[in-house]
Amino acid sequence: MRLDMVGLKVKNMARSLMFYQALGFDILAGGPDEPYAELKNDGVRISLNLLDMLTEVYQVSLADVQEPIGTVIPKVELAFIMDEVKSVDKKCQELKEQGYEIYREPWDAFWGQRYAIIKDPDGNLLSIFANLDGKI
Incomplete structure (x- = not known):
């Protein structure tokens, strides 16, 4: 088994893609009007996943999604x-x-x-x- 992809939850795909392009990544798949995008990266894939799409994947409502509160140390870096x-x-x-x-x-x-x-x-x-x- 090996790590293949890291997925990030995003609220606004267009805004997130602009940031990651400014960081230096090209878009491999998806786009600003789509619920999923993948960044071109050597090695582990990086995906951006629109929050609305993730509620379908995990079968939860937006009301069930909670933002981390009171911490700036991320769970994953x-x-x-x-x-x-x-x-x-x-x-x-x-x-x-x-x-x-x-x-x-x-x-x-x-x-x-x-x-x-x-x-x-x-x-x-x-x-x-x-x-x-x-x-x-």
């Missing part, structure tokens, strides 16, 4: 490696200029990475990083 240390700062600056929120500005983490935490339109916290030693 997505972390994306970048080729160069300077790419982390550059990507954060690009996202900020496009109006996206940088949850934690880039810093040199004690574990040997240039690290930043960004927030997608649905409040998911995503990490982007590069190894300080330049290795991938």
Whole structure:
């Protein structure tokens, strides 16, 4: 068994696709007017799933769906490696200029990475990083 896909719940597909394209992903399947989209990624697939579609899949009503309350530490973290240390700062600056929120500005983490935490339109916290030693 191996992990094949990570799916994210989204409220507005068009807005989410704009963010993930700004982050650097191309759309592999789906689109802004569809309930499902998949991002082009080497390795584990990343899907965006409209909340309305997920209520059908899990057979629940929108009233049954609760947002996490009182916590900013995510249950699951997505972390994306970048080729160069300077790419982390550059990507954060690009996202900020496009109006996206940088949850934690880039810093040199004690574990040997240039690290930043960004927030997608649905409040998911995503990490982007590069190894300080330049290795991938």
